[in-house]
Every structure is written in C-alpha cells, then in structure tokens.
Amino acid sequence: MKNRSIALGLSMFLLTGAALADDDCDDPVSGWQPRENLRQQLEADGWEVYRIKVDDGCYEVEGRNQYGSRVEASFAPSNFELMELEREDEDDDDDERDDDERRNYQADGNRQQTMPSNGIVKGRPSVSVQ
C-alpha cells in the first residue's frame, strides 16, 4: 500500500513536470535555423529586435512588435513557431511618451508625424536602410 502511494506520488510529480515543461522547445539541434533568419523574418513583419538568445531550447526574442509594444517572445528554433509571447510594461513617463510617438508612427504607415524642430534640419528627412 505504501509502495503504491509512493509510485502514485512519483508519477504525479513526473506528470506535473511534463506539464510545466510545455513551453520548452525540444527541436533537435541539427534542425535549428540560424537566429539571423528569425531576426530577418521578424523585421520583415515590422518588429524591432533588440536581442535573441537561447532559453530552454527556444529562441527568446526581446524587442518591439509591429504595434510598438515591448515584448519578450519565444520561438521554436526549427520552424519559428511562436511558443510564448509576453508584453512587458513600460516603466516611466518617457517610455509612455515614446509609446504615443510610436502609435503615431504606425498610424502614418511607418512615417514619422513629428517635424524636426531643432533649427538645423529643414523639413522631414528621407531615410532608408539597405
């Protein structure tokens, strides 16, 4: 009877562990794509990527999504399937103002609304990255 309880407890423990490990990625390393591919894919979707690191077998990305929200997201390294997405809170007034600016930026189809006002640059600059 005692042995049965121990076995039951042990299996419950293992099941719980398996459930908690759901967010982990278990892609074989041989099938991983380079993280630069993920960066390019996200940037093409309008993200700004700050860093990509490996965590629990997933690519963990810190950056801003296409809506200007600061996010931390996990992707499967082989097919870049989104495993987890957390939105991080901004923590001061400056960042809130930045958010407002970003919303304007998005609303204008990735063009800045604000005109430069420092007296050196006249009008809105034209900028591209190749």
Added chain:
Amino acid sequence: MRKYFVVFGLVMTMFFSATASAREVTFDTQLTNYRGDGAYLAIYLTDSNGVYQGTLWIAGRDSEYYKHLRGWARGSRMRRAEYDGLTGASITSGRTLTMTMNIDDSFIDNGYEIHVDTAVEDRRDNRSDVMVPLTSEGAGKPVAGRGYVKSFTYNF
C-alpha cells in the same frame, strides 16, 4: 509692362532666397560586419571646438539606450526636442543607412563637423566613431570609422 518685371523680380528673389537658405545633403553610413545586435547611431553637428550644435538623425527608437551614444548624450542632454522627428530603427550589421535632408546653408563650409556616435548592446560604445568636417571639399569622399562604421560619405 514695367509692373510685371517688378513682380517677376520679386518672385525670383523670394524663390532664390528660400532655396539658398538650405541645401539638400545625402549621408550614407555603412556598418561593418560586426557580431551583435542592431547598432544605435547618433549623427549630429558640432562646431570646430566640438561643441554640440544639433541632431541630424538617431537610429534606434528606445530612448532608454540613448545614454550610450555618449558624445551626443552629453551635448544634447538627451532633450526630446533635440531629436523629435529625427529617429528611426536601429541598423543591423553590414547594412547602410541612407538619409537625405535639407540642412541650413550656414552649417556648410563654416567650420562645423559631423560626428557619428555608435553603440551596440553588450559591446563597446564608440564616441565619435566618425568625425568629419561638413565642407564642399569633403563631399563625396568616403571616411572610415573607428568602430562599427565601415564607411561614411556625404554628398550635396
């Protein structure tokens, strides 16, 4: 008839004085193939003594990191009015930032210098990665940076 000449003269004077006050300048900043995240750049003007005069462009949208653009941060005191309307995405390794803008004529051939500060997360910050006078003579001549900038060129 004479009245028409006077009006025409006035219009032409206004046109030329308006266009003479600013010049269109194109800046190309090519980055090296460094290992690391997207680079933050501050491109700004100083006088011949290195005293900050104004911002031309900030690449990188998160103002939390602007303090790493050290020369610019010190000169501009990171005041929002200094870079309003002059910010864009950070630049990844090996890419080229091209920007075209109208700059007040008084800053050209008058001893002013262009500086480019660069910073990459968890890597070294480069104050004045590029430093070059803004002159007609220097136009079209590529300058190598000493940090993440491989080449910097401006053209009128």
